[in-house]
Amino acid sequence: MKYIYVVISLFCFAQCFAGQNIDVVVEVTTDVAGNGNASNNGIRPFDRAPIGNTITISSSVTRSVYGSYATGANVEVSSNIVNMTQLANIGAEVYGGRASTGTVSSNVVNVNFAVPVPIYGAYIDNNGSCVNNIVNLNVPNGNIYGAYGCQICKEAEGNVAYNIVNINIGNGDSGTIYGAYISTASAQTVIAYNKVIIQISSGNMWEGLGAQIENGECKFEGNEVIVDVNGTISGDICGVQAANSGANAYNNSVIINNGILADAVNVYGASIDYNGDVVGNSIIINNGTFRHMIIGGITGRALYRAGTGNAINNTVTINNGVVIHGMGGGFSIIGGSSGGGNSTGNKIIINGGTIAADRIFAAESDVGNAVNNTVTIQGNADVDADLLCGGFVWSNPNADMFTGNTLNLDITGVMANGLDHFETYNFYLQENSSNTPLITVRKGGSVIPEGGGVPKLLAEQLILKILI
Numbered sequence: 001m002k003y004i005y006v007v008i009s010l011f012c013f014a015q016c017f018a019g020q021n022i023d024v025v026v027e028v029t030t031d032v033a034g035n036g037n038a039s040n041n042g043i044r045p046f047d048r049a050p051i052g053n054t055i056t057i058s059s060s061v062t063r064s065v066y067g068s069y070a071t072g073a074n075v076e077v078s079s080n081i082v083n084m085t086q087l088a089n090i091g092a093e094v095y096g097g098r099a100s101t102g103t104v105s106s107n108v109v110n111v112n113f114a115v116p117v118p119i120y121g122a123y124i125d126n127n128g129s130c131v132n133n134i135v136n137l138n139v140p141n142g143n144i145y146g147a148y149g150c151q152i153c154k155e156a157e158g159n160v161a162y163n164i165v166n167i168n169i170g171n172g173d174s175g176t177i178y179g180a181y182i183s184t185a186s187a188q189t190v191i192a193y194n195k196v197i198i199q200i201s202s203g204n205m206w207e208g209l210g211a212q213i214e215n216g217e218c219k220f221e222g223n224e225v226i227v228d229v230n231g232t233i234s235g236d237i238c239g240v241q242a243a244n245s246g247a248n249a250y251n252n253s254v255i256i257n258n259g260i261l262a263d264a265v266n267v268y269g270a271s272i273d274y275n276g277d278v279v280g281n282s283i284i285i286n287n288g289t290f291r292h293m294i295i296g297g298i299t300g301r302a303l304y305r306a307g308t309g310n311a312i313n314n315t316v317t318i319n320n321g322v323v324i325h326g327m328g329g330g331f332s333i334i335g336g337s338s339g340g341g342n343s344t345g346n347k348i349i350i351n352g353g354t355i356a357a358d359r360i361f362a363a364e365s366d367v368g369n370a371v372n373n374t375v376t377i378q379g380n381a382d383v384d385a386d387l388l389c390g391g392f393v394w395s396n397p398n399a400d401m402f403t404g405n406t407l408n409l410d411i412t413g414v415m416a417n418g419l420d421h422f423e424t425y426n427f428y429l430q431e432n433s434s435n436t437p438l439i440t441v442r443k444g445g446s447v448i449p450e451g452g453g454v455p456k457l458l459a460e461q462l463i464l465k466i467l468i
Contacts (some may be wrong), residue, residue, distance in 0.1 A: 051076065058063070062091040066098055068109050074128075075102040084111040091117070096133055098123040104147070105131040107298045114139045114172070121163055122160040130180065133163045140172025140203065147180040161192045162186040167199060174198065174205040176235065179223060182213045185247075189218035191240070200229045205259075207235030212253060213245050220249040220270065228257040237261075238268045239281055246274035246309075249297065252281045256321075259288045266293040269316075273302040275309050278336065282315045285353070289322045293332050296346060300339020300366070307339030309361065313347045318381070321353045330358040335373060342368040343391065353381035359392075362405060367396040370421075372404035377411055378428075384415040387428055390422040414439040 050068035057065060058246030067080030077097035084094065094117060096107030104122035111119060119141065121133030130147035137144060146163030160180045167174055193213045198208055210223030220240040227237055239252030249270035256267065267290065269281030278297030285294070300307025314336040323333070333355070335346030343363035348388030358382075362373030370391025377383055390405025401421045410428040419441050427438050 013036070022235050050080065052079045052209075054081045054083070057090070058085040059382045060089040060091075064092040064095065065090055065219070066095045067109070068465040069095065069098040069449045070102070071100045073101050075099050076105070077102065077122075078105045078107065080107045082107075084109070084113055084115055086113050090115045093117055094119045094136070095123050096121045098125075099128060102128045103131070104128065104133065107133045107226045111133045111135070111137040111139060111141065116142050116143060118143050118145070120145045120148050121165070123222055124149045126150065129159045129161075130163060131159060131161050135165045137165070137167050137174075138169065140169055140174065142175040143177075144175070145178045145181050146196070148178075149180075149182045150184070159188065159190045159192065161194065163194045165196045165295050166368050167197065169200045169203055171201065172203045173231075174200060174203070174403045176207040176209070177205070178209050178212060179387070180211040181209075182211075182218070183215060185213045185216040185218040185245070186262060187217050189213075189216070190221070191223065192221040194223045196225045198225075198227045198229060200231060202230055204231040205233055205235075207237070208233075209236075209238045210240055210254075212238070212241045212243060213247065215245050217274075217276070218242070219248055220252055222250070223252045224255070225253070226255045226257070227259055229259040231260065233259045233261045233265060236266045236268065236271075239283075240270050241268065242274065242276065244273055244302070246276045247272050248276045248309075249278045249299075250280055253283070255284045255286070256288050257286045261288065261290050266295070267292065268293075268295050268298060269314060270297045270299075271295070271301060272309060275300065275303070275307055277310045277311075277312065277341075278314060278338075279312045280314065280366050283317065285316075285318045285321050287321045288317075289324070291324060291331060294323070295332070295334045295337055298334070298337040299341065300405045303339045307366075308341055309338060309339040310341035310368070311336030311343040311365075312345050315349065316347070316354050317349045317351070318355065319351045319379075323353060323355045323357060331357050333360045333363065334359070334364055335375075336365070337361075338365045338368055340367055341365065343370045344372050346373045348375045350375075350377045350381045350383060352381050355381060355383045355385070357384075359389070360387070361389045361392045363390070364392045365396075365399065365401075366394050366396065367399060368393070369400040369403075370405075371400050373379050373401070373406065374406045375422075376408040377414055378408070379411065381411060382413070383411075385422070386416070386417040388414075388416040389418075389420045392421060409438045412436040412438050415442065416440070417442050 067082045077099045097104045121135045123132040146165045168369040260363045270278040272296040281297040299309030336343045346363040363370040391401035393399040393401045407422040408426045
């Protein structure tokens with residue numbers, strides 16, 4: 001009778017206040033179970049536009065927990081709080097707020113006990129907006145979403161913005177973390193300033209994405225992922241990703257302070273499968289171990305030469321860490337990458353760390369131009385590249401991959417098998433580095449093309465063995 005009493009009490013409590021603008025505080029300390037829908041064997045205080053509810057769970061609930069869930073048209077679901085405290089055990093999903101259509105905003109989910117189910121700060125079924133929702137998690141868990149939309153803004157304008165997932169785990173693992181995830185978006189969809197912060201003192205994680213769409217198109221802007229993991233990262237880290245879809249991506253970023261990335265795991269400031277520009281996206285690496293791709297912004301991944309997007313002003317900065325060849329090979333550091341468009345104004349800045357890469361390209365394109373890009377190597381970096389290029393074009397011999405590309409070297413001891421496609425070479429002489437070349441191009445490597453910023457020299461001369 002204990003279980004039945006609690007279920008009926010919660011259900012009646014919700015129905016008695018439905019339709020009134022009254023904050024609801026529900027504290028669940030006894031198990032809630034049953035065989036009906038989420039209303040009577042989960043926690044769901046209202047069935048219409050609820051605002052300001054607080055749900056605290058420290059027991060078992062066999063199905064979903066909602067701070068609020070409104071099924072009407074164009075409703076507001078906001079300012080609800082779900083607290084998962086010690087000993088909480090949930091059989092299905094946890095939602096800060098959920099609506100069929102409308103606005104889901106300023107909802108919070110706080111998780112202080114392991115509940116291996118999906119957790120959503122906000123969830124919207126169809127058209128609408130998800131703004132300012134937060135998930136705070138201090139324990140190991142599964143997949144986490146600051147905001148989730150099934151068909152967000154499919155037929156109307158709407159924003160998915162300022163949602164935050166904050167993970168701070170002392171000991172344990174984390175699943176995939178999304179600041180925002182949208183199944184189907186449209187050209188009117190703006191996905192902006194969502195943030196994922198992941199700190200794990202001892203443990204592993206899967207993927208981390210500031211924002212992702214699976215279908216349609218959208219505009220991404222200002223989304224961010226910050227990762228500090230003392231363990232293995234088994235999936236890609238992306239500021240934003242348009243999978244099987246197109247998007248324009250502006251000023252999204254990834255900051256990695258620590259983490260050991262598994263083989264074939266990539267880091268992207270912005271990654272767009274179909275058409276769209278990637279502009280001003282960035283990656284900053286302060287420490288960690290990396291074995292595959294590090295790309296500031298990439299567009300047309302699935303279209304190659306048929307793509308139309310451009311990669312402009314994207315940046316990769318490496319301050320420390322170890323970058324090594326993975327088992328599958330193909331390790332690259334690339335500022336900007338485009339399938340069928342141009343790659344211009346992209347930068348790679350290497351200030352430190354140990355780098356052993358197959359390719360260091362400021363920019364690349366499959367058929368477009370790759371011009372006005374920069375590679376800077378300085379500080380205490382230890383760099384060894386198979387091919388070091390300002391620009392590279394894979395499938396169009398008539399494209400320009402030379403004009404305006406610049407190599408800045410303010411360090412000694414850089415090694416490369418090939419050095420190509422820079423118009424300007426800036427070599428900064430070092431004090432107290434007697435007879436140590438700034439860069440050595442190994443015997444058998446590429447020949448610097450005529451017309452460059454230095455004379456044509458054979459690679460076996462180790463020219464860029466500029467003695468000082």
